[in-house]
Amino acid sequence: MQSFSRTVERCRPLLGTFVRIRVEGLAPDRAHAAIDAALDTITTIHRLMSFRDAGSDVSRLNRVACREPVSVDQHTLEVLMRAAGFSRISDGRFDVTVAPELVARGLLPAPEGAPMPDAKADWRDIVFLENGKIGFHKPLWIDLGGIAKGYAVDCAIAALRAFSPTKASVNAGGDLRVAGEGYERIRLLPDGRDDKLAAVADVENGSVASSCGRMSRKASGTGGPHVGPHRDGPAGAWQFVSVMAPHCADADALTKVVMAMGEESAPILSIYAAGALTCDQRFGWRGIGSFP
Amino acid sequence: MRIARDIGLADLLINDLIDRPLKPLAAFEPSGAEASRETQGPAAMTSRKAVYPYIVWRKRGQTMNARFLLLSAALMVASPAQATVYLTVEQAQQLMFPGGSFQPDFRSISDEQAASIERRCGVATKGRQLKVWRVSGGGWFMVDEVIGDHDFIPFAVALDDRGAVKSVEILEYSEYVGGDVRNPKWLAQFIGKQDGTPMVLDKDIQNISGATLSSQHVTDGVRRLLAAYAILLAHR
Structure with missing residues (x-):
């Protein structure tokens, strides 16, 4: 079989964000067919689980x-x-x-x-x-917001795998999963924090999801996108959480668990074979997780 | 393995790791029907500073290897944004209308038309030209751009012969890799540092995980194109 070093990458607005899909080691036609299949999968899941779409x-x-x-x-x-x-x-x-x-x-x-x-x-x-x-x-x-997004990424990777690329990655606005040999380096970017330190995640055959207590530096007010455990206000207003796990749906859901529970989430992370890196104003960068 | 078990990631002083050569401490696999434990990498436990979270997960022949690293600003990127070209206009045409031929049918937009486009879609019009191609066998191919969070985002829209959206493709995207373009102080720290300093992030980073970027501006851009279609093309 002929091998192709060429990388094919596409990007579409889906799931309310930019979904980027990259495959390596496939002929261009097959690469686009693989990406089309993955995008179709994501579109299906988006239609099923959209909060805004009355038919979902x-x-x-x-x-x-x-x-x-x-x-x-x-x-x-x-x-x-x-x-x-x-x-x-x-x-x-x-x-x-x-x-x-x-x-x-x-x-x-x-x-x-x-x-x-x-x-x-x-x-x-x-x-x-x-x-x-x-x-x-x-x-x-x-x-189902975030967890559905992570699940869509998992399904997209499964769709890509059917075409046997040497490497594949699906990134839905920061919820991402990579498949294939070799590390992929991912920059973790807490919004609004100065860049004295650059956190990166190196992942091979795994997922990264990040959540920020604030939507963006442009968003005004104190209300972040997460809700506190007693629903008494936003959770983790200034906190950035990044979780690595084998499955992207787990990684996304765990960012919320870590945001709400802090270091107490360590046993839960270990169940999902996950690790977390958090950043907040008070403690700076911290790793959370424990080994089984 | 036992060493790893004693040290939760929470114990690690990750800030101590900056700029030090990093070696994996140990590896773990979750207990479970399909998983079996093994140790990987040297158990370099002599110094806490050589420790970082290192995860291995094995299932059906696919192994997750993962680690978090903190790099100092000396290793930061030279340019805060890096542009990825996904598709050229020609590639997008062939992808969105396979086998079609494309007849350019660019339209200029008068002030009056621009005003009615804005009224119709509620989005401000920018350019005064509608880049549109007539596709053999019916349908339209359009290219436009919107202002994203950091840069312009060119995109292509395929409409069927009745003016319904078939698909949308982003042609190019400038990813924000770090730093602040508009902050001269931030940029100043890189002056003179380009030579000899390893720019690891610039070259290696292919993905970003952070606050989710909204694609709303592209959605607005598509609405604007649909309004332009309705006013300029639909009844011609």
């Missing part, structure tokens, strides 16, 4: 799951089950039912036609029923 599984759940069981796609079910795992293991620090808080802060639009959420509802009110159906005990709004 997430929107249907928010509208009707408190009244009757809702059938969802296998992908959506998978992400919900993973999310439930993270909620259980972090004692609710990770919770996909915080969407009302994000809507209140203007980070998400209010879902159309959905009943007003019960203020006491949390992740335990999401029930997994027979035949992969989902029901809600109380009216609630879920947002």
Whole structure:
């Protein structure tokens, strides 16, 4: 088989951010076919789990799951089950039912036609029923945001692998996964911090996801994109968390767990074979994680 | 392995590692049905300063190797932004309309038309030219650019013969690698440092993980093109 050193890279606006896909070691035609397949996968997952799209599984759940069981796609079910795992293991620090808080802060639009959420509802009110159906005990709004993005990256890598590239990487706005031999060096960039130190992650066959307490240096106000464990305000307003894990969905979800729990998240990180690097104003850079 | 178990990453004084030669301390694999533990790399435990988080994960023949490093500013990039060209206009054309032929049909936009485009989409128009190609077999290919977080982002849009978006491709993107372009002080630290200083980040960094960048400006740019299509092309 002929080998190609050529790298093919493409970028599309998807999942509310820029999705960049790179493959190496494939003929140009096959490389574009592989990237197309990966982008199609991401588009599918985006359509299923978009909070804004009224036709998505997430929107249907928010509208009707408190009244009757809702059938969802296998992908959506998978992400919900993973999310439930993270909620259980972090004692609710990770919770996909915080969407009302994000809507209140203007980070998400209010879902159309959905009943007003019960203020006491949390992740335990999401029930997994027979035949992969989902029901809600109380009216609630879920947002799968980050974990769905990480899951989309995982699925995109699986789609690329079917074409057997020597190397592949998928980066969805900082949630990224690399496959193939050799380290890839990734710059970790906490926004708004001066650049005396440059943190990098070297990853081979793994994922990196980062979360910043603030959306960007341009965003005004104190409300970051994360919600505190007691929903009493934004979590980690000044904190930057970067997590490396084999799966990108895990890495993304764990950034929220680390942000909420700090060093106490170490045992959870070890379960997912993950490590974290955090940066905040008070402590500077810190590594969190423990070995099994 | 035992050494690694005693040292959580939390114990590591990562700030001490700067500018020191780094060696892997040890490796671990999660316990589980498919995983088996083994030690990798020298257990160079004599100095804490040679320690950094090092993770190995093995599953179905795919091994995750991962490490975090902190590099000092001396190793920082020479230019804060690096541009990646994903597709040329010709490549994008062939990708978005395989086998099609493209007839340039550039339109100039009058002030009046610009105003109605803005009214229609709520996005300010920038240029006074609509770069559009008529595609054999129906459809349109358009190129435009928006102002992103750090630089201009040129992009291409494929419309079908009824003016619906088939696909969007980013042609070029300047990634913010670090530092502040607009801050002369920040830039000054690199003057005279280009020679002989290893610019590791500039060459090696292919990806960034940080605060998620919004693609909203591209979404707005696509809306603007659709409005321009409706006003200039749809009924001709």
